[in-house]
Amino acid sequence: MWKLLKIELFKIFRRPRTYIAFAAIAAIIFLIQLAFYSDGEAFLQFGMQSLKETFDINGKILSGYMVCFIILQTLLIHVPLLIALVAGDTIAGEANMGTLRLLVTKPISRSQFMWTKFTATVIYTLLLLIFMAVLSLVVSIAVFGTSDLIIMKSDMVVILDNGDILWRYFAAFGFAAVAMITVASLAFLLSVFAENSIGPIVATMSIVILFTILTTMDIPLFNALKPFLFTNHMLNWKGFFEDPVNYKEVFKSLFVLVGHIIVFVFLAIVFSKKKDILS
Amino acid sequence: MKTIQFFITILTFQFISSICFAQGETELVNKVKAKLDKVNDYKAEGIMNIDVPFIKAAPSGVTIFYKKPLQFRVKKDGGISILPKGGVNVNLSSILAMGKYTVVPAGESVIGGGKVKVVKLLPEEENSSVVLATLYIDEVSLVIKKSIVTTRENGTYEMEMSYGKYNNWGLPDKVVFIFNLKDYKLPKGVTFEYESGEKKQSKTTSENKRGKVEIIYKSYLINKGIPDSVFKE
Amino acid sequence: MSTLKTYDLTWVKGSDFLYFIKHTLAIFVCKNCMPAIINVQNLSKQFGDIKAVNDLSFAVEKGEIYGFLGQNGAGKSTTIRMLLTLIAPTEGKIEILGMDLRKHRKEILTQTGAIIEKPDLYKYLTAMENLRLFAAMSGVKIQDKKYAEQLELVGLKERMHSKVKTFSQGMKQRLGLAIALIHDPQLIILDEPTNGLDPQGIADVRNLILHLSRDLGKTIFVSSHLLSEIEQIADSMLIIDKGKKMAEGKVSSLFDPADTIVELQTTNSTAAIKIIQQSQWKNALRENSNELIFLNIHRKEIPLLAKDLVSHDIGILSLYARHSLEDYFLTLTTSNRHVETFKN
Numbered sequence: 001m002w003k004l005l006k007i008e009l010f011k012i013f014r015r016p017r018t019y020i021a022f023a024a025i026a027a028i029i030f031l032i033q034l035a036f037y038s039d040g041e042a043f044l045q046f047g048m049q050s051l052k053e054t055f056d057i058n059g060k061i062l063s064g065y066m067v068c069f070i071i072l073q074t075l076l077i078h079v080p081l082l083i084a085l086v087a088g089d090t091i092a093g094e095a096n097m098g099t100l101r102l103l104v105t106k107p108i109s110r111s112q113f114m115w116t117k118f119t120a121t122v123i124y125t126l127l128l129l130i131f132m133a134v135l136s137l138v139v140s141i142a143v144f145g146t147s148d149l150i151i152m153k154s155d156m157v158v159i160l161d162n163g164d165i166l167w168r169y170f171a172a173f174g175f176a177a178v179a180m181i182t183v184a185s186l187a188f189l190l191s192v193f194a195e196n197s198i199g200p201i202v203a204t205m206s207i208v209i210l211f212t213i214l215t216t217m218d219i220p221l222f223n224a225l226k227p228f229l230f231t232n233h234m235l236n237w238k239g240f241f242e243d244p245v246n247y248k249e250v251f252k253s254l255f256v257l258v259g260h261i262i263v264f265v266f267l268a269i270v271f272s273k274k275k276d277i278l279s
Numbered sequence: 280m281k282t283i284q285f286f287i288t289i290l291t292f293q294f295i296s297s298i299c300f301a302q303g304e305t306e307l308v309n310k311v312k313a314k315l316d317k318v319n320d321y322k323a324e325g326i327m328n329i330d331v332p333f334i335k336a337a338p339s340g341v342t343i344f345y346k347k348p349l350q351f352r353v354k355k356d357g358g359i360s361i362l363p364k365g366g367v368n369v370n371l372s373s374i375l376a377m378g379k380y381t382v383v384p385a386g387e388s389v390i391g392g393g394k395v396k397v398v399k400l401l402p403e404e405e406n407s408s409v410v411l412a413t414l415y416i417d418e419v420s421l422v423i424k425k426s427i428v429t430t431r432e433n434g435t436y437e438m439e440m441s442y443g444k445y446n447n448w449g450l451p452d453k454v455v456f457i458f459n460l461k462d463y464k465l466p467k468g469v470t471f472e473y474e475s476g477e478k479k480q481s482k483t484t485s486e487n488k489r490g491k492v493e494i495i496y497k498s499y500l501i502n503k504g505i506p507d508s509v510f511k512e
Numbered sequence: 513m514s515t516l517k518t519y520d521l522t523w524v525k526g527s528d529f530l531y532f533i534k535h536t537l538a539i540f541v542c543k544n545c546m547p548a549i550i551n552v553q554n555l556s557k558q559f560g561d562i563k564a565v566n567d568l569s570f571a572v573e574k575g576e577i578y579g580f581l582g583q584n585g586a587g588k589s590t591t592i593r594m595l596l597t598l599i600a601p602t603e604g605k606i607e608i609l610g611m612d613l614r615k616h617r618k619e620i621l622t623q624t625g626a627i628i629e630k631p632d633l634y635k636y637l638t639a640m641e642n643l644r645l646f647a648a649m650s651g652v653k654i655q656d657k658k659y660a661e662q663l664e665l666v667g668l669k670e671r672m673h674s675k676v677k678t679f680s681q682g683m684k685q686r687l688g689l690a691i692a693l694i695h696d697p698q699l700i701i702l703d704e705p706t707n708g709l710d711p712q713g714i715a716d717v718r719n720l721i722l723h724l725s726r727d728l729g730k731t732i733f734v735s736s737h738l739l740s741e742i743e744q745i746a747d748s749m750l751i752i753d754k755g756k757k758m759a760e761g762k763v764s765s766l767f768d769p770a771d772t773i774v775e776l777q778t779t780n781s782t783a784a785i786k787i788i789q790q791s792q793w794k795n796a797l798r799e800n801s802n803e804l805i806f807l808n809i810h811r812k813e814i815p816l817l818a819k820d821l822v823s824h825d826i827g828i829l830s831l832y833a834r835h836s837l838e839d840y841f842l843t844l845t846t847s848n849r850h851v852e853t854f855k856n
Contacts, residue, residue, distance in 0.1 A: 003648060004649065007645055007648055007649065010645070011634065011637075011645070014636060014637060014641075015636055016636065050461075050463050050464065051361075051463065052364075053364070053461050054363065054364055054458075054459075054460055054461050054463075054490075055361050055362060055363060055364055056361070056362050056363075056364050057359060057360070057361050058352075058353070058354065058355075058359065058360045058361075058362075059354070059355055059358055059359035059360055060358075060359070061359060097632050097633075097634065097635070098629075098630070098631075098632020098633075099632055099633060099634060101593075101596075101598055101628050101629075102628070102631070102632075102633075102646060102691070103649070104596075104597070104598055105596040105597065105598065105621060105624075105626055105628070106621060106646070106649040106650060106651070107617070107618040107619070107620075107621035107622040107649075107650070107651040108618070108649065108651075109617075109618070146357065147357060147358055147359060148339075148355070148357075148358035148359040150359060154464065155333060155463065155464060156333050156334070156335060156463075157333060157334045157335070157463070158334075158335045158336070159329075159334065159335070159336035159337075159359060159361065160337075161337055161339055161358060162357045162358045164337070242335075243335045243336070243337055274600075276593075276598065276599040276600065277593065277598040277599065278593075278598075278599070
């Protein structure tokens with residue numbers, strides 16, 4: 001399988017489209033860092049107005065950790081779309097190019113073929129996350145330095161000690177990787193049914209956007225649905241920035257996401273084995 | 280006639296005794312002030328605990344700087360210190376350095392098993408930021424065990440002090456600031472929140488609209504000199 | 513060529529042991545007594561209400577070039593896709609290289625090379641990269657120098673490092689051929705291999721197919737709509753129409769140059785038909801349409817026929833003698849006549 005995996009990775013990283021996601025992430029991160037570099041203090045002061053009515057806050061609020069946190073908040077809404085761009089193309093793209101029929105006539109089982117494709121997609125996702133982690137955390141720390149991290153929630157402020165933050169980011173990025181692999185596995189599943197990658201990419205984006213809207217809206221009618229929406233659990237990387245960390249909730253979400261991955265991939269393999277390749 | 284005379288006698292006696300007693304309290308306050316005046320400046324290492332319903336923060340190491348008469352700063356190295364507005368800066372010495380004030384005896388009380396004299400200070404200056412300060416003074420060790428300060432702009436706060444090895448300097452081992460809170464709320468859309476399954480924090484009720492900040496002083500460097508730049512923003 | 517070389521002993525396991533014994537004994541007893549390379553029995557494929565392939569049976573002998581013919585939509589591609597496991601049959605059995613396709617898919621595909629319709633490749637990769645990529649998946653270890661040799665064989669040596677997106681359809685077809693052949697398969701399945709090729713390219717492919725079959729003993733299963741090409745290269749052929757077998761057999765027995773179809777146009781077709789019906793060629797008369805009369809006669813009798821008609825004052829406007837496979841194919845598929853399967 002390693003040989004097949006090398007071939008798949010070769011194909012992914014030789015394709016210009018792959019680098020769109022990396023470029024988009026770099027651009028977004030750079031813009032956010034630039035914005036905070038020039039106007040970050042003013043933005044944070046505005047955000048902390050409510051708190052400053054009662055408290056005097058001294059020290060460096062605008063730190064690399066703060067900037068990274070804000071980047072993660074915005075990016076983890078956009079990154080799923082970039083993941084879908086490659087994952088949705090996995091099988092449908094081959095069908096569209098006409099190469100699928102050549103690949104399936106090779107002496108490898110469909111299961112092995114699908115596993116290899118999925119593993120390559122997972123590696124791509126992880127590389128994208130690592131790239132994001134380096135740019136958002138390492139570069140932010142280099143530019144803005146470190147300090148305690150103030151996290152403003154709707155009814156709570158969490159202050160994390162400087163020395164107690166870095167491990168949380170590693171855990172959060174690890175969790176985010178699982179969340180993004182969930183999106184990738186959904187796009188992978190939808191890719192099996194299409195012969196053009198636009199379909200699964202748009203379908204994945206639509207599902208993620210719709211579920212995200214349902215997740216973030218605080219409407220009683222939708223609240224009953226939330227525990228079942230994978231997008232709700234995707235946000236639980238923030239659980240690592242609680243004090244203390246509610247490991248039960250975080251691992252519950254992790255379990256739900258891993259469950260989604262298993263189901264999506266299993267269905268993708270089952271349907272691909274039964275599917276007649278007509279492209 | 281006899282009744283009128285009796286009442287006049289009682290009132291006169293009370294007036295005279297209050298003056299005598301006030302003179303006693305004033306002297307007590309002056310003695311405490313003199314003790315505190317021995318400290319020109321200090322740099323202290325401590326641990327700060329924040330106990331506020333809507334703030335979650337772990338205890339953190341802080342450095343406290345003081346320079347006579349009114350310069351006071353709490354800094355956290357490589358981090359953020361969050362302190363109740365106005366109140367903390369008005370520490371014991373600054374209360375007593377607020378200029379002329381009238382000392383009004385207010386009886387006695389018991390704090391931590393020890394008897395304390397209760398003294399109210401009324402600033403004579405009309406524009407003083409402090410409206411009223413109530414001090415609970417230990418006569419024996421000449422230290423302030425508790426103070427309740429009402430300020431013009433930042434409401435009322437309490438300070439409770441515990442003393443130990445720096446008793447001779449009038450510097451506490453532990454100070455607890457208790458202060459009023461305003462409601463804290465941010466729109467959810469701004470904060471990108473999610474349903475974590477945790478029970479929501481109970482909203483601040485009238486019972487818990489007060490917050491506490493505790494500083495445990497581990498060590499003091501007293502009268503070693505502190506540059507003014509430390510107190511600048 | 514030793515046939516034992518083509519059998520990988522790793523597939524011998526459990527119930528396959530009997531297969532191995534059968535093949536090994538067959539080889540030692542009679543080197544040429546190999547089971548058919550492709551043996552299809554009662555193959556059918558249903559897509560909803562449409563039966564694309566209907567009870568198809570045929571066999572392809574080792575080393576022969578087998579032509580697979582049919583009009584568009586006849587079921588050729590569907591059949592080929594079933595042979596290559598792209599589509600699962602609804603009914604029927606497929607044996608390739610003496611092995612059940614369902615059970616020994618991996619072993620069979622290791623020894624099979626194919627072009628399916630027009631070969632689509634990775635446009636953003638070069639010819640060499642495409643070739644290496646597909647070769648790496650073939651399950652066969654290939655020497656490094658063979659890649660350049662293969663590209664030279666198909667006439668792409670100068671363009672081996674060019675991206676496929678710059679290739680014409682003909683060049684892609686050649687590259688597809690190279691990919692199908694790189695791992696030296698025993699069985700080669702070609703679906704329309706001359707698509708998009710110029711006449712020289714078509715001739716080159718024809719010669720390549722003949723070389724692979726005659727000199728290297730490969731078995732070639734080729735479908736084409738260029739019936740004249742099949743006629744020139746195929747040893748046996750199968751014609752299907754609407755998913756059903758119309759004819760199967762050796763090309764030489766299906767097409768007899770002496771068995772000519774004459775298309776005749778006269779000044780008085782009614783009178784001409786009457787004359788023919790009273791002549792020695794009364795049984796040679798076939799269907800006629802409009803003013804055309806069709807007869808199936810020996811080529812040598814054409815002048816006699818013409819003379820007879822002229823002698824009866826029947827003017828001949830045109831006389832066209834057709835004897836190619838194309839006529840046979842068109843006759844079968846347009847008239848829906850079945851011809852009994854026969855082999856020599």
